Amino acid sequence: MTTGLDIRNVTKYYGEGDNRIAALDNVSITVNPGEFVAVVGPSGSGKSTFLSIAGALLKASEGDVRINGKEISKLSDRDLSAIRLEEVGFIMQSSNLVPYLDVLDQLLIVKRMSGKVKAADKAAAVKLLEELGLGAKLKSFPEELSGGEKQRTAIARSLINDPNVILADEPTASLDTKRAHEVVRLIAQEVKTRRKAAVMVTHDERMLEYCDKVYRMEDGKLTLSREASRAHVTV
Numbered sequence: 001m002t003t004g005l006d007i008r009n010v011t012k013y014y015g016e017g018d019n020r021i022a023a024l025d026n027v028s029i030t031v032n033p034g035e036f037v038a039v040v041g042p043s044g045s046g047k048s049t050f051l052s053i054a055g056a057l058l059k060a061s062e063g064d065v066r067i068n069g070k071e072i073s074k075l076s077d078r079d080l081s082a083i084r085l086e087e088v089g090f091i092m093q094s095s096n097l098v099p100y101l102d103v104l105d106q107l108l109i110v111k112r113m114s115g116k117v118k119a120a121d122k123a124a125a126v127k128l129l130e131e132l133g134l135g136a137k138l139k140s141f142p143e144e145l146s147g148g149e150k151q152r153t154a155i156a157r158s159l160i161n162d163p164n165v166i167l168a169d170e171p172t173a174s175l176d177t178k179r180a181h182e183v184v185r186l187i188a189q190e191v192k193t194r195r196k197a198a199v200m201v202t203h204d205e206r207m208l209e210y211c212d213k214v215y216r217m218e219d220g221k222l223t224l225s226r227e228a229s230r231a232h233v234t235v
């Protein structure tokens with residue numbers, strides 16, 4: 001089965017009649033397992049719209065979206081929810097943590113949504129959080145965490161169901177340079193060691209060194225801007 005992300009000739013319109021705008025205009029991209037792709041481009045160019053469609057949060061007006069080989073327009077609502085929950089990991093600009101849950105429960109609630117939480121699930125969540133340097137923060141609440149810790153919690157949450165596709169929208173927006181590098185290095189590591197297909201929207205040029213390819217979005221059109229040389233980067 002084909003894994004990763006395959007988007008063919010996707011167009012997305014918002015609004016109707018005279019108010020209709022094409023937020024995405026015939027966008028095509030393939031992201032293979034183990035590939036970390038960046039999307040850059042001006043505000044309003046369609047980047048978030050693209051990620052929402054790639055993660056099955058939003059329907060394309062035209063074109064095909066395949067997540068792990070499944071054409072999502074053909075799926076029932078139930079199958080779509082399952083894909084969002086199990087096959088796609090989202091990392092958003094603000095970490096969107098639930099204020100009244102501690103770090104461990106932020107991960108377990110995701111497990112709970114896709115079934116019953118078993119002892120092994122809890123052990124896996126603890127292990128993942130330890131890997132991301134949050135072993136001492138399992139019982140902390142979001143307001144007790146630094147920006148980088150919140151974002152690492154959000155990364156852990158996006159990985160807990162072991163999705164094949166990772167989509168990150170400005171994951172470093174609220175972080176200082178050091179934390180930003182840490183967070184993106186972590187995503188890159190996950191992509192490489194666990195063979196994820198990942199797309200990161202970023203305004204931050206310094207983060208592009210971790211990516212295999214850089215695409216540019218402009219007026220809803222997506223073009224390959226460069227195939228990055230990662231030779232000097234160790235993750």
Ligand SMILES: Nc1ncnc2c1ncn2[C@@H]1O[C@H](COP(=O)(O)OP(=O)(O)OP(=O)(O)O)[C@@H](O)[C@H]1O
Nearest residue numbers: 014015021023041042043044045046047048049050
């Ligand atoms: N729900 C919506 N309804 C109508 N228009 C929308 C909607 N969401 C986005 N748009 C419009 O679609 C275009 C693309 O928006 P999008 O959020 O994808 O841009 P972006 O590249 O993510 O911008 P930014 O860098 O500011 O986050 C913009 O013109 C925006 O105003």
Ligand SMILES: [Mg+2]
Nearest residue numbers: 047048049169
């Ligand atoms: Mg956006």
